[in-house]
Amino acid sequence: MLRISLRDNEKIVINGAVLRSSGRTDIVVENEAAILRGRDxxxxxxxxxxAKRLYFACMMAYLDPENLVQHQSHILTLFEQLIHALEAPEAKANCVAFARRVAACDFYRALTECRALIAYEAEALGRLLPADAA
Structure with a gap:
């Protein structure tokens, strides 16, 4: 059982359906479901x-299990491109943790690992771009 509290007008995706709360709402999910809050x-x-393309592909695998093979193939392609571009050991470690989650079809937790990669990527790009170009 999972209890979720939503703020007024907050979005949530449950098994691909986008829902929006009307007022403060508590939802109790009593079985397995693919759930993402709107902010995710x-x-x-x-x-x-x-890294964001990898996150999006992983999100689609999580929310659209009927097309899992296609999503996993896309994730693998994007993953290979990203891991070869990374230099920092902590970023590579996040990639390995992400790959383990995807291999286990634990896409929800893989999204968490991917958020860390997005943060690393933003930091790395911030160091490369001049302050006025960012």
């Missing part, structure tokens, strides 16, 4: 960096 959902147009 990424729009396709926001997947504009390698």
């Amino acid at each position: 959902v990424m729009a396709p147009e926001d997947a504009d960096t390698p």
Whole structure:
């Protein structure tokens, strides 16, 4: 059983259906379901960096299990591109943790690992770009 408290007008995705709360709402989920809060959902147009594209592909695998093989293939392609571009040991460790979660089809926890990669990527890009270009 999972209890979720939503703020007024907060979005949540449950098994691919987008729901929006009307007022403060408590939801109790009593069986297995793919659930993401609105703040964890990424729009396709926001997947504009390698780590964000990996997050989006993983999110789709989590929310769309009927097309799991296609999503896993896409994740593998994106993962290979990203891990070869990373240099920092902690970022590579996050990639390995992400890959283990994906291999176990634990996409929800893989998304957590991917958020760490997005943060690392943003920090690395911030160091490369001049302050006025960011």
